[in-house]
Structure formats: structure tokens, C-alpha cells
Amino acid sequence: MSSVLDRFLRYVRIDTQSDPHSESFPSTSKQRDLSNLLVTELQELGIRDAHLDEHGYVYATIPATSEKAGIPVICFCSHVDTSPDVSGANVKPIVHRNWDGADIVLPDDPSQVLRISELHDLDQQIGNDIVTASGSTLLGADNKAGVAEIMAAADYLMSHKDIRHGVIKILFTPDEEVGRGTEKVDLLKLGAEYGYTVDGEAVGTLEDETFSADGLRITIYGVSTHPGYGKGKLENALKIGADILASLPKTALSPETTEEKEGFIHPVFMEGIQEKATLDFIIRDFTEVGLKEKEELLKNITETVLKQYPGSTAEIKLTEQYRNMKKILDQHPQVIGNALEAMERVGLNPVQRSIRGGTDGSRLSFMGLPCPNIFAGEHAFHSRLEWVSVQDMEKAVEVIVSLCQVWEEKA
Incomplete structure (x- = not known):
């Protein structure tokens, strides 16, 4: 599972900023640069049906390894675009190894400083490896952390066929940051019964409610x-x-x-x-x-x-x-219950909470794909102080793999 950092550092260097004033779809063609790379990497893993459609969505299928009948098809989803609020061009990620808790001054703009006293959850990361940008751009952890985690989990599942799971679908969307991430998604082609966006914040959190x-x-x-x-x-x-x-x-x-x-x-x-x-x-x-x-x-x-x-x-x-996805998710308690169990199995104490925002899962839930939000480890998003912990990303990969197993066992 160590590939998640390498993938993340590769993905954030690709500018995928979306544009709320564009009338095209995706709103920026550069989002396809990352999506095309993801298709190539998925195919290299042996996922033969991985492809980019005409609207900029990536679809892929991890085949089942279990012969058990009736395992629901689940999907993991993240978005490739980054926020229009701060530049996403020429991102220079920095890995701060074994962080000791001292202020992190970003070199390209020393006025940008990560301080424990000012940033939520940063005090939980002492001794971990923190990834930031250089101070002049956002990092892109929202949501390239989620993209990297899903890709790393796919890599692990494809190379460990002894892990029992049902059919797993992967969906990468454009334009989530401008509110259009599900506008042209083809749920019939996707073929999933339940989904999880991997686009949340603190490790161990599961969000089942949005604005x-x-x-x-x-x-x-x-x-x-x-x-x-x-x-x-x-x-x-x-x-x-x-x-x-x-x-x-x-x-x-x-x-x-x-x-x-x-x-x-x-x-x-x-x-x-x-x-x-x-x-x-x-x-x-x-x-x-x-x-x-x-x-x-x-x-x-x-x-x-x-x-x-x-x-x-x-x-x-x-x-x-x-609309608030809780209205739909309350009708499908197994979606939440299985995710909480998966987190517990990898040693986390899960926390259910609300999002003061929205995800693709909000619309997907109302479109017929109940879809809560799993943590990706991203913090201070939409700002030049954005950061993510390598250890949190690795734990998210473990949760995705564990969740696939939970669904198989409970079928």
C-alpha cells in the first residue's frame, strides 16, 4: 500500500482546476490530463474496461474474487478537479518527514505558515509525514488524496487475488468543485448499487449528512x-x-x-x-x-x-x-454500518458527522446510488495551507480494502 504517496505526488503536479464560468463540460479540458493518466494506470493494473468517456468521467471495474452470490456491487468515487479559489498550476509538493510539531513555513511565500494553534487536527500529526504545497498554490489534496487512495487500493486488490470481494466499481468525476460533478454521469453504465466518495477530512470520519x-x-x-x-x-x-x-x-x-x-x-x-x-x-x-x-x-x-x-x-x-444526503442514507443503514465496521477492523475509532459542504455523494444519493463520504485525510482545503498526512492516506487505503471484504462477508 506504499504506492499511495508516490501516486499522490504525481497527481498533484497536474493542473486540474475547474472553472465555474465555463460553459463546456468538463469546464476545463486540462482535467482530462489526469483522467487519461488514471485510465492508463488502471489498465496497467490489469483492469481492462478502464476508460474515459466523452464527458470526462473515468469508469473501471475490479472483477470479483468471491464466488458467493448476491454480493452488492459497490463503487468508490473521487473527483479529479481542484478548487477555482486558489491556483492549482505548478504545484510543488513538499513532504515534511517525521514532523516534530514546529511551525511549517512554506518556502515560496513565508507568510504562509502551518501552525498547530491555527489548523484543526494538525496537533494529531506529530511524528507523521505531512505533505504541503510550497506556498503559492493549493496542494490539491482535495480530492487527489482520494484519487490516489482509490488507485492504491485498486493496485492492492488486483495484486492480492486471495482477498475475497465482489465486483468493485471505480468512478472519477470532473467538475465537483463547481457543482457539476454528477451532471453527466451514467449510473446505468456504472452498474453499482451503493457507493462511497473518498473525499473527507480527518482520519476515521464518515460523513452521512451534507448541507x-x-x-x-x-x-x-x-x-x-x-x-x-x-x-x-x-x-x-x-x-x-x-x-x-x-x-x-x-x-x-x-x-x-x-x-x-x-x-x-x-x-x-x-x-x-x-x-x-x-x-x-x-x-x-x-x-x-x-x-x-x-x-x-x-x-x-x-x-x-x-x-x-x-x-x-x-x-x-x-x-x-x-440536497442533504442523510434523507436517502437513513433508508440504507447497511451502507453506513459496513463502513463503520471496516474502519474498526483497521484499528480506527470511527466518528460519524455532518459536512458543512457537499460532495458528489449528495447528488448520487438522490440519483439512486446511496453514497456517504469516507475520510481522505485532506485538511485546510481551498487554501494555500492545504495539507495531508501520508499515514492518514495509507489508513484510507486500508479502509477501502477492508470495506470490500465486509460487503463480501455480509452478503
């Missing part, structure tokens, strides 16, 4: 005129947009003021000219009721601001993004 999520776009139509003669006439759409942003709650309902089961309203994009401006928001909550309350609040803020600009109007477009 419910919507996107909301406000398009503002102001009144444009020559600024030299604009008195009493000009209504600047950019200023209207700024007033809407300034009217959001200052001490609540934002990512920077919420935690645990609290939802938020989060502006993510603004552009425009004085005649027309666009504001994009993401709305998050664990309940449908909470989601709708926040959307109504944002609509009311917009209406209140527009009363100050009688010549201007606004259009509001709401787009459903994903």
Missing part, C-alpha cells in the same frame, strides 16, 4: 445616463449591488460567523457596469426550511434596497444545487 444547497443570482438593471448629467436620473447598478451586499447580516448567516448546523448566505461573484450588474450567491442549510428562509431574506433585502432606486429593477433566479 442542502441552492445558487441564487440577482441581475440588477439600473438607469444609465451620462455621468456629467446624471443628477436625479442615474441609478448605478453597481452601487445597487453594493447596497444589497452591505445590507446582509454582519454578525450572522455568513460562513465567517457560523458553525456546526448553522447555514449561511454567501456572495461568491459580482460583475457589471452602471447599467447592469450581477450578484451570485450560494445558500446553505441542513434543512429545507432553513434554506427557504435564507432565500426569502435575500429576496426581501433586494426589494428593500430597490425602493431607494425607483427606476431600477432586479431579476432573481434560483437554481437547486444539491
